[in-house]
Amino acid sequence: MIGGGAAGFFAALRHKEIYPDHQVIIFEKTSKLLGKVRISGGGRCNVTHACFEVKKLVTYYPRGSKELIGPFHRFQPADTVKWFEDRGVELKTEEDGRIFPVTDQSQTIIDCLLNEAIKLGVHIELRHELIALTLVEQEGFLLNFKDRETLQVDQLILTTGSNETIWKTLESLGHTIVPPVPSLFTFNIIDPRLEEFPGVSWPNVEIKQMENKLVTHGPLLITHWGLSGPAVLKMSAVGAMEWHKLNYRFNIMINFLYPKKTIEVLDELIAFKAVNPNKLTHANPLFAFTARIWAGWMQQFGLVNRTWQNLSKKDLMFLAEKLTRAEFEVNGKSTFKEEFVTCGGVDLNEVDMKTMQSKKINNLYFAGEVLNIDALTGGFNFQAAWTTGWIAGEGRGETRGV
Numbered sequence: 001m002i003g004g005g006a007a008g009f010f011a012a013l014r015h016k017e018i019y020p021d022h023q024v025i026i027f028e029k030t031s032k033l034l035g036k037v038r039i040s041g042g043g044r045c046n047v048t049h050a051c052f053e054v055k056k057l058v059t060y061y062p063r064g065s066k067e068l069i070g071p072f073h074r075f076q077p078a079d080t081v082k083w084f085e086d087r088g089v090e091l092k093t094e095e096d097g098r099i100f101p102v103t104d105q106s107q108t109i110i111d112c113l114l115n116e117a118i119k120l121g122v123h124i125e126l127r128h129e130l131i132a133l134t135l136v137e138q139e140g141f142l143l144n145f146k147d148r149e150t151l152q153v154d155q156l157i158l159t160t161g162s163n164e165t166i167w168k169t170l171e172s173l174g175h176t177i178v179p180p181v182p183s184l185f186t187f188n189i190i191d192p193r194l195e196e197f198p199g200v201s202w203p204n205v206e207i208k209q210m211e212n213k214l215v216t217h218g219p220l221l222i223t224h225w226g227l228s229g230p231a232v233l234k235m236s237a238v239g240a241m242e243w244h245k246l247n248y249r250f251n252i253m254i255n256f257l258y259p260k261k262t263i264e265v266l267d268e269l270i271a272f273k274a275v276n277p278n279k280l281t282h283a284n285p286l287f288a289f290t291a292r293i294w295a296g297w298m299q300q301f302g303l304v305n306r307t308w309q310n311l312s313k314k315d316l317m318f319l320a321e322k323l324t325r326a327e328f329e330v331n332g333k334s335t336f337k338e339e340f341v342t343c344g345g346v347d348l349n350e351v352d353m354k355t356m357q358s359k360k361i362n363n364l365y366f367a368g369e370v371l372n373i374d375a376l377t378g379g380f381n382f383q384a385a386w387t388t389g390w391i392a393g394e395g396r397g398e399t400r401g402v
Contacts (some may be wrong), residue, residue: 002130002143002166003159004028006037006382007145007368007389011157014393017122024122026254027145029129034113036105040382041098045106048077048096048386049379062183062238064373067348068384071356075387077379083386087112098379122321130160133169134360157356157392159385161369162342170346174360178372180344181244185236187252189226189334192300198224199297206258207231210327213240217258225334233377236333240343240374248333255324257287260282265320273316277309279301284308297322321394341381345372356392365392 001012004026016024032038040046051057054072058065081091081099089112090102093299117124125148132144136152143151160166167177205220216238218231236243236250243250257265265287266293272286285294298304300323302317310321346366350359358364367388375381 001026001157001159002187003161003368003370004030004033004124004126005159005161005368005385005394006034007141007385008157008159009117010369010389011365011387011393012122013113013116013120014390015157015395016044016122018158019396020120024120026117026122026124026128026145027128028124029146031126032126033126034110037113037126037382041100044100044104045109046098046100046379047091047109048080048099048383050077050093050099051380052078057380057383060378061373061375061384062240062347063343064371064375064384067351068387070353071387071391075390077383079390080383080386084112086110087116096378098202106293109288124190125242131165133166133173133318135173140363155365155395156363157365157367157395158370159366159368159389159392162345163370166361166370167345175350175358176347178347180211180342181240182333182335182341183237183240183343183374184233184341184377185333185335186223186228187232187236187328187330188334189328189330191226192327193297193326194222194226194328196296197222200290200293201229202256204258205231206255207235207376208253209235209239210253212242220254220256226330227328230377236278236345237374243333248330250330252328252330254326254328256326257323260324260361262320262324265324266317269316270313271318273311278307281306281308281311294319341374342369343372345370348372354391355394356388365395367392375387 001008001024008026012024012026015022032050037045054069054076057072058068061068084091089108091099092102106377128148129146131146134142136142140152140154141156143153158166162180170342171177191239201219201221203219204217206215206217208215214235215232216235218234219229220227220231221229268400282295282298301319303319348371352359356365356367367383371388373384375384
């Protein structure tokens with residue numbers, strides 16, 4: 001087992017559970033195990049998501065949605081919840097569907113996985129970086145490590161995540177690697193409508209990429225560098241490949257008042273004007289805007305220090321469009337916290353998704369982010385890791401070790 005993350009642990013535990021006589025070793029190149037588990041969800045570990053219908057679940061995967069249908073029928077979020085709860089971890093579901101340990105501590109999940117490894121007899125070796133992989137006779141593998149003697153194994157599961165060295169090695173062995181590019185990133189935008197208001201959020205907006213009509217919905221957050229929030233992260237995952245080609249420079253349009261349309265907002269502004277003709281436009285925030293950002297935007301729109309009765313229908317249409325069809329220029333990206341995710345990896349056409357075994361190399365299995373699978377934020381990437389690890393771990397019983 002190469003890789004001591006979520007997928008690697010689940011693969012190792014599943015294999016040892018089924019084949020207790022096999023020697024199972026997890027090799028991790030760093031000094032710490034389960035790094036992404038530790039930082040996920042702000043240190044709380046977003047274990048999975050409360051989406052238990054496979055057809056809906058796969059829609060959260062921009063890459064891998066079709067291929068994961070079968071695997072999710074075998075091991076899905078309900079199975080993940082049961083797996084951890086059967087081992088004494090109590091979980092909770094938050095309003096947005098994300099599932100966390102009730103302790104709100106990622107260490108709870110880490111301890112569970114480590115204790116299970118000890119219980120089953122899975123061996124763990126840290127600071128052992130795989131630098132070369134060679135096929136040997138009888139379908140085995142010769143593993144060359146940076147700081148360890150060479151080791152021969154019968155069966156190998158790669159859960160190495162976004163690892164350029166491993167991908168290059170796999171290419172040399174005949175596998176196709178989809179070039180990795182960042183996914184789950186925030187938008188860098190320099191715009192006076194944003195730069196003075198970091199921390200302001202909306203519960204539900206609509207974002208469109210103007211060039212190709214890509215559309216997403218959800219909460220939005222102004223940051224010090226531009227825009228973030230679930231709506232942005234979802235769009236970044238879906239558009240990751242295309243925007244990489246564009247060097248992350250493109251245009252978006254935002255409806256801050258979604259699902260209201262421009263004409264509906266215009267009608268509301270006309271009605272408000274009729275009832276409040278003498279009120280100052282900038283002093284009376286509408287549509288649940290805070291007083292600060294409403295006044296700031298009205299000043300930027302040139303509508304400050306005017307009464308509503310002094311606004312023409314043209315002025316009101318202008319304001320309605322600024323709130324429902326606001327255009328912004330994206331000129332870069334920023335990593336979403338520390339939870340860096342990439343799309344790209346081993347081409348899924350070259351993997352038997354029933355077993356996670358390579359179609360090109362016998363006894364070689366894959367799980368987790370080493371594959372061209374990625375998902376939206378909310379526990380879905382972990383679920384892909386648990387599922388592919390669990391299936392890869394089932395392996396083949398006739399081999400002696402993994």
